[in-house]
Amino acid sequence: xxxxxxxxxxxxxxxxxxxxxxxxxxxxxxxxxxxxxxxxxxxxxxxxxxxxxxxxxxxxxxxxxxxxxxxxxxxxxxxxxxxxxxxxxxxxxxxxxxxxxxxxxxxxxxxxxxxxxxxxxxxxxxxxxxxxxxxxxxxxxxxxxxxxxxxxxxxxxxxxxxxxxxxxxxxxxxxxxxxxxxxxxxxxxxxxxxxxxxxxxxxxxxxxxxxxxxxxxxxxxxxxxxxxxxxxxxxxxxxxxxxxxxxxxxxxxxxxxxxxxxxxxxxxxxxxxxxxxxxxxxxxxxxxxxxxxxxxxxxxxxxxxx
Numbered sequence: 241x242x243x244x245x246x247x248x249x250x251x252x253x254x255x256x257x258x259x260x261x262x263x264x265x266x267x268x269x270x271x272x273x274x275x276x277x278x279x280x281x282x283x284x285x286x287x288x289x290x291x292x293x294x295x296x297x298x299x300x301x302x303x304x305x306x307x308x309x310x311x312x313x314x315x316x317x318x319x320x321x322x323x324x325x326x327x328x329x330x331x332x333x334x335x336x337x338x339x340x341x342x343x344x345x346x347x348x349x350x351x352x353x354x355x356x357x358x359x360x361x362x363x364x365x366x367x368x369x370x371x372x373x374x375x376x377x378x379x380x381x382x383x384x385x386x387x388x389x390x391x392x393x394x395x396x397x398x399x400x401x402x403x404x405x406x407x408x409x410x411x412x413x414x415x416x417x418x419x420x421x422x423x424x425x426x427x428x429x430x431x432x433x434x435x436x437x438x439x440x441x442x443x444x445x446x447x448x449x450x451x452x453x454x455x456x457x458x459x460x461x462x463x464x465x466x467x468x469x470x471x472x473x474x475x476x477x478x479x480x481x482x483x484x485x486x487x488x489x490x491x492x493x494x495x496x497x498x499x500x501x502x503x504x505x506x507x508x509x510x511x512x513x514x515x516x517x518x519x520x521x522x523x524x525x526x527x528x529x530x531x532x533x534x535x536x537x538x539x540x541x542x543x544x545x546x
Contacts, residue, residue, distance in 0.1 A: 269328045273337045275400065275408045281374060283365045284344055290361065291351035298355060310349045316350075319343030321380055376411030380522060383505040388470075391543045397466050407450070417522075421451050424520040425500065428462060431518060432498070432525075437464065444476075444497040446503035447544045449523070453479050466493055491537040494528050501526070510539055 274281070295302060306313060320343030327337040351357045384394045385402045392399060406414075431440040442464040445453040453465030459478035466487075469475035474490045487493065500518065503524040506514060513532035518525040528536045 251461050260420060266328050273327065275403065276410065277338065278404065278408065279376070279410065280341070280525040284348070287294035287348055287351070287357060287361070287365065291348075291356035292354040292375065293350075300354060301357075305354060309353070312346055312350050312353075318448075319346065320497040333441065339360055341388070358483075373411050377405055377407045378409050378411060378413035378417055378466075380417065380504075381406040381450070381502075383502060383508055386502075386505075387543045388546050410459060418450065421449075421522050425451060425456070428518045428525050437498075442466070442493075442497045444468075444494055444499045446499055446501035446505075446540070448502035449500050450502075451500070451523075453477070454484070457481060457484075466497065468540060470542060470544050473541060473545055490540070491533055494536060494540075495530070495533050499528065500524070501527050509543060510536060513539065 280435035292302075295305065320340040323337065323339040348357065352362075379402070382402060384392050385399045385406070389396070393432075394402075429438060432441060438460075439462065443453070443456070444467070445451060445456070445465060445467045447468055447470065453467045457463070457465045458481065464478055464480050466476045466478045468490070469477055469486065474488050476487055476490050476493055478485055478487050478493075498516070501524055503519060503522070506516070506524045506526060513529055513536040514526040515529055516524060516526045
């Protein structure tokens with residue numbers, strides 16, 4: 241609150257309260273956004289290249305195109321530039337980041353208006369995108385690609401390629417797999433309810449799980465759901481309904497929680513520190529062994545803390 245009052249003070253507030261180095265934040269946000277949007281940006285890039293190459297065949301100079309469509313160009317920039325700057329420098333949210341797509345569509349509209357794109361090409365691109373959405377492959381993420389960089393046993397390129405087939409794919413097959421995750425978690429929670437273990441239970445959604453505690457807390461609003469703050473040691477976020485807070489004492493939290501995570505991660509990396517309660521194809525429910533709490537906490541820090 242001491243920094244309130246003007247642009248200079250706002251920048252200072254950002255510097256003193258941002259826990260992540262600015263360079264790392266910018267690079268990370270840009271890479272995440274580019275990866276999530278790759279399958280969207282490829283057809284846009286193709287249309288841009290096609291339209292620019294078509295300029296000389298239509299006897300239109302780039303300068304003339306800009307002059308004739310200056311208002312639409314300004315509108316495109318208003319939609320694109322602020323969102324890219326804000327979501328790279330200040331706060332990254334992949335859904336809101338793609339407000340900039342409106343600006344990209346306006347730029348393509350300029351090309352279409354000047355007959356640099358045609359209906360046939362746009363229809364073909366649309367059909368290809370629909371086919372890609374339906375048939376894009378999805379694989380359950382291997383544990384190595386969700387670990388922090390120093391803990392991985394695979395290269396950055398291999399990690400990125402694997403992620404393009406799992407969290408970044410955003411196709412119909414991914415939606416089907418996420419549906420399976422939700423169904424298995426729901427079955428597990430219903431089982432615990434039948435055993436009278438759900439009413440006061442707390443859950444830790446570990447970083448190997450594809451499902452977040454924020455989503456589950458809305459459906460099971462009587463329970464607490466936590467997840468690890470990977471940027472701050474000994475810290476975690478806790479949710480109940482629409483309420484949330486950041487808490488400390490990570491070890492104490494996992495001691496009282498039922499943990500939900502990936503079976504492959506649980507059995508490969510922390511099997512000696514846990515007792516499995518329920519085991520499904522994609523999701524495992526387990527508890528920390530009481531004499532292994534510190535070991536388990538240290539392993540979560542080692543594998544996931546950034």
